[in-house]
Amino acid sequence: xxxxxxxxxxxxxxxxxxxxxxxxxxxxxxxxxxxxxxxxxxxxxxxxxxxxxxxxxxxxxxxxxxxxxxxxxxxxxxxxxxxxxxxxxxxxxxxxxxxxxxxxxxxxxxxxxxxxxxxxxxxxxxxxxxxxxxxxxxxxxxxxxxxxxxxxxxxxxxxxxxxxxxxxxxxxxxxxxxxxxxxxxxxxxxxxxxxxxxxxxxxxxxxxxxxxxxxxxxxxxxxxxxxxxxxxxxxxxxxxxxxxxxxxxxxxxxxxxxxxxxxxxxxxxxxxxxxxxxxxxxxxxxxxxxxxxxxxxxxxxxxxxxxxxxxxxxxxxxxxxxxxxxxxxxxxxxxxxxxxxxxxxxxxxxxxxxxxxxxxxxxxxxxxxxxxxxxx
Amino acid sequence: xxxxxxxxxxxxxxxxxxxxxxxxxxxxxxxxxxxxxxxxxxxxxxxxxxxxxxxxxxxxxxxxxxxxxxxxxxxxxxxxxxxxxxxxxxxxxxxxxxxxxxxxxxxxxxxxxxxxxxxxx
Numbered sequence: 001x002x003x004x005x006x007x008x009x010x011x012x013x014x015x016x017x018x019x020x021x022x023x024x025x026x027x028x029x030x031x032x033x034x035x036x037x038x039x040x041x042x043x044x045x046x047x048x049x050x051x052x053x054x055x056x057x058x059x060x061x062x063x064x065x066x067x068x069x070x071x072x073x074x075x076x077x078x079x080x081x082x083x084x085x086x087x088x089x090x091x092x093x094x095x096x097x098x099x100x101x102x103x104x105x106x107x108x109x110x111x112x113x114x115x116x117x118x119x120x121x122x123x124x125x126x127x128x129x130x131x132x133x134x135x136x137x138x139x140x141x142x143x144x145x146x147x148x149x150x151x152x153x154x155x156x157x158x159x160x161x162x163x164x165x166x167x168x169x170x171x172x173x174x175x176x177x178x179x180x181x182x183x184x185x186x187x188x189x190x191x192x193x194x195x196x197x198x199x200x201x202x203x204x205x206x207x208x209x210x211x212x213x214x215x216x217x218x219x220x221x222x223x224x225x226x227x228x229x230x231x232x233x234x235x236x237x238x239x240x241x242x243x244x245x246x247x248x249x250x251x252x253x254x255x256x257x258x259x260x261x262x263x264x265x266x267x268x269x270x271x272x273x274x275x276x277x278x279x280x281x282x283x284x285x286x287x288x289x290x291x292x293x294x295x296x297x298x299x300x301x302x303x304x305x306x307x308x309x310x311x312x313x314x315x316x317x318x319x320x321x322x323x324x325x326x327x328x329x330x331x332x333x334x335x336x337x338x339x340x341x342x343x344x345x346x347x348x349x350x351x352x353x354x355x356x357x358x359x360x361x362x363x364x365x366x367x368x369x370x371x372x373x374x375x376x
Numbered sequence: 377x378x379x380x381x382x383x384x385x386x387x388x389x390x391x392x393x394x395x396x397x398x399x400x401x402x403x404x405x406x407x408x409x410x411x412x413x414x415x416x417x418x419x420x421x422x423x424x425x426x427x428x429x430x431x432x433x434x435x436x437x438x439x440x441x442x443x444x445x446x447x448x449x450x451x452x453x454x455x456x457x458x459x460x461x462x463x464x465x466x467x468x469x470x471x472x473x474x475x476x477x478x479x480x481x482x483x484x485x486x487x488x489x490x491x492x493x494x495x496x497x
Contacts, residue, residue: 008474229439261473263436303429303475311425370379370424 001347007296010261017219017230023189023210068108068154071119073132074147076109078121079161086129095130100200106131108152112164119153122167181237182222185210209241209248216252218264232256234264243269247276250286258295265306267335274336278353290343290350297343301371312338315366322366338363346375379424381431381477382416382484383462390443391417391459392452393466395431397424403486416484417459420470422477430466430475438465 040046052058095101110123121128128151135146143149156167179187188206191197198204210220221227223235232255234240243251251272255264279286302308313330315338320328340352341364365372380399384392387410396402399419406414420427435442435449441462443452453462470477481491 010473229437231437262433299474300476301423302425303423303473304433306432307425307429310428368424 003347005296071153108154216256218252236266282353318366381427383418420477421480426475
């Protein structure tokens with residue numbers, strides 16, 4: 001049986017993302033705080049919050065504001081029931097790493113001050129431990145006794161340790177808006193592209209990955225971004241970051257050649273990650289013919305990869321239930337296996353890594369009947 | 377069995393879209409909810425996966441024209457976008473992206489019963 005599905009060309013249209021890609025360059029502007037105040041004042045959620053304050057007669061108590069002073073490091077205690085265990089490797093390899101250490105990036109000690117005048121650390125124990133130990137090692141010119149070294153303390157006055165415990169939770173994530181994967185990626189890219197700083201290998205590698213994607217008109221964007229309406233965009237940065245440069249290149253090149261008119265569904269990355277790894281292990285090439293025929297299969301049977309993903313998940317659900325008698329969890333490895341198994345079912349002749357054919361055996365029989373009826 | 381993508385015109389004249397296995401029953405539901413006959417201005421028939429892929433494309437790439445009710449993205453277009461625009465957009469997608477969907481009917485409502493599929497144009 002021959003493989004009879006043919007990929008049909010789709011006329012390429014200009015993609016607005018090539019000019020509006022937010023990672024290409026920064027906005028190049030700063031705004032004053034008034035801009036942010038104005039934005040909040042126009043926001044519906046903000047207006048509701050202000051109404052709650054007013055109705056509850058809540059007022060901002062200035063006396064509760066944290067205070068800042070320069071104190072000797074010897075004044076500081078660490079409550080081990082509040083702070084985590086000291087991670088010595090974090091101090092040695094991250095904070096004090098001679099290639100990365102920069103005193104300008106040190107943060108103040110965050111602590112409480114009790115009525116007895118004791119300072120108890122809530123956060124930043126790794127920073128202050130590192131500073132004290134560097135002084136102890138004789139690496140801070142002009143300072144011999146770390147206990148007398150004055151450092152910025154940012155503190156709340158309280159005797160309530162429960163309050164300190166909760167404060168530690170807030171400072172370490174709970175209640176704090178975390179940076180998204182995209183924001184972290186953007187920082188790395190801008191450090192290299194705008195600041196021309198290539199001192200951090202992680203930033204350099206992140207920028208290289210984004211460059212590979214952009215070369216093939218593929219663009220990471222923030223989750224729920226308005227830009228997701230444009231072809232070539234994707235928001236699943238965490239999976240994108242797990243690919244090797246070669247896997248990413250292969251995936252994005254394929255997308256841009258055959259599905260340049262579609263947004264990127266995350267299964268593109270799973271599929272090409274697994275194809276590259278399994279074909280590589282089997283020492284088999286992913287031939288141009290195979291790439292084209294896989295594109296033909298996706299286009300003819302599903303329209304696009306997003307629909308393939310939906311159909312694949314449904315087939316997996318039915319397959320698992322039929323084989324094991326209960327509802328199983330979805331497994332992202334099924335994307336690549338299903339795709340090449342469908343390829344073989346439709347008469348594909350290119351060599352396939354056998355490991356991809358062994359797993360999820362029989363999965364293809366659970367795809368929609370109208371799709372399987374197209375098998376000649 | 378064929379699957380369907382329909383373009384619906386509300387009683388008030390708003391253009392919308394949806395997918396269904398049984399367009400006849402679906403049209404009855406629209407009538408039941410709106411208290412009047414509702415017209416499926418166009419019904420396309422074909423591969424289920426392609427009908428769903430096309431509907432997804434409308435929702436993602438035509439998103440600026442979708443009517444939002446608070447944060448809810450409906451399957452209706454904003455007021456003022458005529459059915460002819462939506463139909464032209466859908467037809468262009470079918471033609472240029474090679475979706476296996478064909479026009480089954482125009483100006484359909486449930487009183488016409490289930491159509492003879494040999495009528496596919």
